[in-house]
Amino acid sequence: MTTKAGTTLAADPSDPSPPAVRLLRRRGVEFTLTVVAVLLSVYGYCAVGLAKNGTVPPGATDYGAGLGVLALLAHLVVRLRAPYADPLPLPIAVLLNGLGLVLINRLDLETPADQAAPAQLNWSTLGVALFITVVALLRDHRVLQRYAYVSVVAALALLALPILFPPVNGARIWVRISGFSIQPGEFAKVLLALFFASYLAANRNALAYAGRQIWRFKRLQLPTGRVLGPIVTIWLLSVGVLVLERDLGTSLLFFGLFVIMLYVATGRTGWIAVGLLLACVGAVAVGWLEPHVHSRVEDWLHPFASIEAGQGPNQLVQSLFAFAAGGPLGTGLGLGHSILIGFAVKSDFILATAGEELGLAGLAAIFLLYALLVERGYRTGLALRDPFGRLLATGLASIVALQVFVIAGGVTGLIPLTGMAMPFLAQGGSSVVTNWIIVALLIRLSDSARRQDDRGTLPQGPYDSAEGRGA
Amino acid sequence: MTKYIRRAAALCALLLLALLVNATRVQVFQSRVYDDNPANRRPEIARWGRPRGDIMVEGRPVTGSKDTGEQLRYERTYRDGPLYAPVTGFASQVYGTTFLEHARDSVLDGSDPLLSFLPLWNDIARDQNAGGEVVTTLQEAAQRAAYLGLGARRGAVAALEPATGRVLALVSRPSYDPGVLSGNGREVAEAWARLNGDASRPMLNRAVRQTYPPGSTFKVVTAAAALDAGVITDVDAPTRSPAPYTLPGTTTSLSNEVEGCENASLRYAFEWSCNTVFAKLGVDVGLGAMTDTARAFGFNDPGLRIPFSVAPSSFDTEMDRAQLALSSIGQYDTRATPLQMALVTAAVANGGSVRSPYLVERTTTASGRTVATSGAHTLRQAMTPATARHLRDLMRGVVEYGTGANAALRHATVGGKTGTAQHGIGNSGTPFAWFIGWAQSDDALEPGVAVAVVVEDAEAERGEISGGGDAAPIAREVMRAVLRNTD
Numbered sequence: 001m002t003t004k005a006g007t008t009l010a011a012d013p014s015d016p017s018p019p020a021v022r023l024l025r026r027r028g029v030e031f032t033l034t035v036v037a038v039l040l041s042v043y044g045y046c047a048v049g050l051a052k053n054g055t056v057p058p059g060a061t062d063y064g065a066g067l068g069v070l071a072l073l074a075h076l077v078v079r080l081r082a083p084y085a086d087p088l089p090l091p092i093a094v095l096l097n098g099l100g101l102v103l104i105n106r107l108d109l110e111t112p113a114d115q116a117a118p119a120q121l122n123w124s125t126l127g128v129a130l131f132i133t134v135v136a137l138l139r140d141h142r143v144l145q146r147y148a149y150v151s152v153v154a155a156l157a158l159l160a161l162p163i164l165f166p167p168v169n170g171a172r173i174w175v176r177i178s179g180f181s182i183q184p185g186e187f188a189k190v191l192l193a194l195f196f197a198s199y200l201a202a203n204r205n206a207l208a209y210a211g212r213q214i215w216r217f218k219r220l221q222l223p224t225g226r227v228l229g230p231i232v233t234i235w236l237l238s239v240g241v242l243v244l245e246r247d248l249g250t251s252l253l254f255f256g257l258f259v260i261m262l263y264v265a266t267g268r269t270g271w272i273a274v275g276l277l278l279a280c281v282g283a284v285a286v287g288w289l290e291p292h293v294h295s296r297v298e299d300w301l302h303p304f305a306s307i308e309a310g311q312g313p314n315q316l317v318q319s320l321f322a323f324a325a326g327g328p329l330g331t332g333l334g335l336g337h338s339i340l341i342g343f344a345v346k347s348d349f350i351l352a353t354a355g356e357e358l359g360l361a362g363l364a365a366i367f368l369l370y371a372l373l374v375e376r377g378y379r380t381g382l383a384l385r386d387p388f389g390r391l392l393a394t395g396l397a398s399i400v401a402l403q404v405f406v407i408a409g410g411v412t413g414l415i416p417l418t419g420m421a422m423p424f425l426a427q428g429g430s431s432v433v434t435n436w437i438i439v440a441l442l443i444r445l446s447d448s449a450r451r452q453d454d455r456g457t458l459p460q461g462p463y464d465s466a467e468g469r470g471a
Numbered sequence: 472m473t474k475y476i477r478r479a480a481a482l483c484a485l486l487l488l489a490l491l492v493n494a495t496r497v498q499v500f501q502s503r504v505y506d507d508n509p510a511n512r513r514p515e516i517a518r519w520g521r522p523r524g525d526i527m528v529e530g531r532p533v534t535g536s537k538d539t540g541e542q543l544r545y546e547r548t549y550r551d552g553p554l555y556a557p558v559t560g561f562a563s564q565v566y567g568t569t570f571l572e573h574a575r576d577s578v579l580d581g582s583d584p585l586l587s588f589l590p591l592w593n594d595i596a597r598d599q600n601a602g603g604e605v606v607t608t609l610q611e612a613a614q615r616a617a618y619l620g621l622g623a624r625r626g627a628v629a630a631l632e633p634a635t636g637r638v639l640a641l642v643s644r645p646s647y648d649p650g651v652l653s654g655n656g657r658e659v660a661e662a663w664a665r666l667n668g669d670a671s672r673p674m675l676n677r678a679v680r681q682t683y684p685p686g687s688t689f690k691v692v693t694a695a696a697a698l699d700a701g702v703i704t705d706v707d708a709p710t711r712s713p714a715p716y717t718l719p720g721t722t723t724s725l726s727n728e729v730e731g732c733e734n735a736s737l738r739y740a741f742e743w744s745c746n747t748v749f750a751k752l753g754v755d756v757g758l759g760a761m762t763d764t765a766r767a768f769g770f771n772d773p774g775l776r777i778p779f780s781v782a783p784s785s786f787d788t789e790m791d792r793a794q795l796a797l798s799s800i801g802q803y804d805t806r807a808t809p810l811q812m813a814l815v816t817a818a819v820a821n822g823g824s825v826r827s828p829y830l831v832e833r834t835t836t837a838s839g840r841t842v843a844t845s846g847a848h849t850l851r852q853a854m855t856p857a858t859a860r861h862l863r864d865l866m867r868g869v870v871e872y873g874t875g876a877n878a879a880l881r882h883a884t885v886g887g888k889t890g891t892a893q894h895g896i897g898n899s900g901t902p903f904a905w906f907i908g909w910a911q912s913d914d915a916l917e918p919g920v921a922v923a924v925v926v927e928d929a930e931a932e933r934g935e936i937s938g939g940g941d942a943a944p945i946a947r948e949v950m951r952a953v954l955r956n957t958d
Binding site for chain 1: 473474503508
């Protein structure tokens with residue numbers, strides 16, 4: 001299986017000819033799917049207008065043209081600078097971003113005083129611009145390895161920045177400068193993944209095989225403090241800062257990211273056990289000491305408590321009402337009442353609008369889009385041969401998966417609710433921009449993964465492992 | 472590393488699978504629990520999201536809907552709100568619905584499954600029917616005549632078509648505009664508080680929800696019982712009754728307001744409303760026969776709906792003979808709604824049979840397809856046709872020669888009975904003035920209208936108040952309006 005890991009992706013598995021010779025670029029597929037994604041978004045935009053006012057909304061052509069131009073530019077830069085890239089991530093990102101704009105625009109109709117869609121479109125434009133910049137300027141992902149320590153310093157600085165600013169709705173994660181607000185923690189995700197990937201790739205042997213054996217018959221070995229120390233410190237710092245800022249979702253994300261990447265790098269199941277143990281201790285401690293967290297857990301355990309106490313339904317219950325109202329097929333775009341959720345309906349709770357108006361069918365489709373994006377990320381990780389690239393692809397894919405799980409699980413009552421933006425769907429500039437950068441990196445990585453089979457294009461680097469070709 | 476990447480991927484797949492399973496739980500298996508939670512506002516938003524169907528009077532809507540653009544989008548409006556309030560009731564986003572708005576709510580708000588062409592179609596299509604229409608039996612002219620007739624006085628009017636039981640007018644005063652309760656703003660709460668705090672109780676539907684001592688109008692029932700039971704065989708024969716009459720088993724003596732009641736014939740006693748004669752008649756008929764007749768007229772029936780519920784009128788079933796004597800002249804515990812007294816006079820006009828009263832002619836879809844119709848049906852035979860004939864004769868005499876002269880109409884035969892009901896502790900309250908009657912156009916084969924009028928606080932001196940003076944003119948105008956309308 002491992003012998004074929006690099007080649008299965010490179011070409012259609014049913015294609016009998018050697019992949020190195022018949023490497024397909026698949027840019028036509030990407031183009032077609034991107035056009036479909038734009039058309040689906042425009043269709044959604046029109047459906048909202050038809051449902052609410054009985055007419056095709058006047059902004060439909062502008063919206064379609066705007067999204068279309070962005071998607072086309074993104075596609076062109078991929079075609080020119082990453083011709084071997086995986087054809088799926090870009091159309092998925094376009095569709096999710098387009099759907100997010102449709103949903104936010106739809107909710108804007110209920111809140112005439114608070115229009116979020118134009119800003120979201122601007123942020124999406126910035127996101128696509130950064131996507132283009134990354135794909136165009138970053139020729140080899142291994143260059144990033146050099147900036148590991150720069151990125152970790154930047155990540156910590158970004159994480160610490162909001163402490164200087166006043167909290168918003170109980171969380172200290174925003175930086176507001178003259179009406180402009182960003183969440184620096186969002187950008188820190190990518191930087192931290194970059195650092196983890198770089199550090200673990202460089203030290204994985206030391207982490208996996210050196211150090212004290214603490215359980216003789218099992219293979220649980222603690223690495224030496226010199227190797228483990230820096231990374232645990234970084235991780236503890238970032239999670240600690242987030243707890244201070246009460247950004248539960250992001251601390252959960254960083255924790256999961258750290259454990260997954262450490263596991264993938266070292267293959268030590270023991271790390272998972274230690275990680276979970278630490279997580280439980282941390283969660284109980286935080287849940288006990290921090291009233292903000294405590295109330296979230298209480299809400300999760302007893303969602304109807306506020307109704308029984310006569311205080312009316314809380315946000316989580318309103319969200320569950322919205323999902324339930326959607327049923328299997330949904331009420332139809334524009335015909336739900338998720339606005340009842342209140343202030344976070346366009347951001348953290350955007351999925352409830354999708355759940356109510358598109359139903360379980362639409363929700364499943366959205367989940368599958370994310371699943372597909374994550375799966376393409378992991379495939380890229382499998383296909384790449386350098387440990388840094390593999391770890392980076394795995395980390396980025398895990399970021400997407402964990403984000404989706406943390407917020408979707410929260411708003412559907414699967415796990416306690418923690419604030420987090422649904423990638424591409426939710427209102428939130430920092431999140432949209434970050435996720436476009438993640439997709440840009442995945443595009444670059446997948447281009448490298450397939451290019452390495454196209455002999456000579458990508459020279460074997462010093463970090464290349466033998467595993468890709470089967471050891 | 473490949474193996475571990477695959478495992479991490481499997482973990483992510485597991486997480487997404489958990490999301491899907493949980494979403495299915497919330498959206499499919501537990502959705503009913505969430506949908507039915509009273510804190511969920513969606514049913515209410517859906518309910519007010521479409522304009523309500525209209526309530527129609529003689530082909531014209533007396534209701535309407537106003538698009539407010541708010542979350543609860545359509546508000547109810549009313550044409551001539553105070554005039555029709557006892558029929559329409561209100562449809563408030565805060566305080567619920569009453570009367571026809573309540574009784575035919577599912578048709579008006581479009582949720583009634585009968586409105587769809589195919590059963591269960593709406594469940595499949597997630598479609599909602601437009602609100603249906605409720606066509607009433609009211610006649611606008613009669614309603615207006617009653618409303619104007621009562622004027623600023625407290626009271627109520629109920630008019631029926633004797634042959635069918637169709638309700639032609641249902642008026643209660645003082646009234647209110649149900650439109651002020653439609654929305655959900657602060658002014659609605661204020662209006663609600665004001666209406667509920669008003670001592671004159673404008674939201675009380677006096678025609679169907681308030682019972683009054685019927686006073687002398689109840690003598691129609693007593694006379695019917697006496698004739699049916701054979702206690703009286705000749706309406707013109709002397710009754711051998713003393714005046715004043717000492718209530719059996721007591722030393723209390725009952726007197727009359729008019730002369731000539733001693734040993735008066737039933738006809739004289741009826742026309743001039745002799746208390747002594749009817750008190751003795753009731754005792755002679757006996758408790759059993761009296762309660763049977765009262766029940767046949769509709770007393771003691773808690774289940775009457777037209778289609779909203781009507782307060783039960785009562786005739787006590789366990790009394791001593793003195794109480795029975797007083798009950799037989801509509802005092803003691805006897806109480807009746809104006810609608811009940813209209814039923815009494817309608818039974819007389821209709822040959823003794825009581826038609827079940829109804830207010831809704833039919834309900835239709837928004838496009839006019841009939842969904843359901845109300846047909847006339849007999850509730851009970853209150854008396855023999857012969858007795859009914861005698862009573863018609865007696866009632867005509869009241870208008871032609873007796874206390875009800877104010878109800879007389881040209882080109883029509885009018886029968887009636889006046890009443891002045893004492894009430895309050897020691898009869899201290901201002902008496903209620905009653906008139907019940909029926910009218911038959913000279914060119915018609917049967918009476919076209921039966922009406923009951925009660926005036927609570929006629930602005931007259933206590934001694935002057937009487938059914939003939941205060942209530943009969945109102946009844947006359949209502950009957951005139953109906954007969955004119957029928958022509």
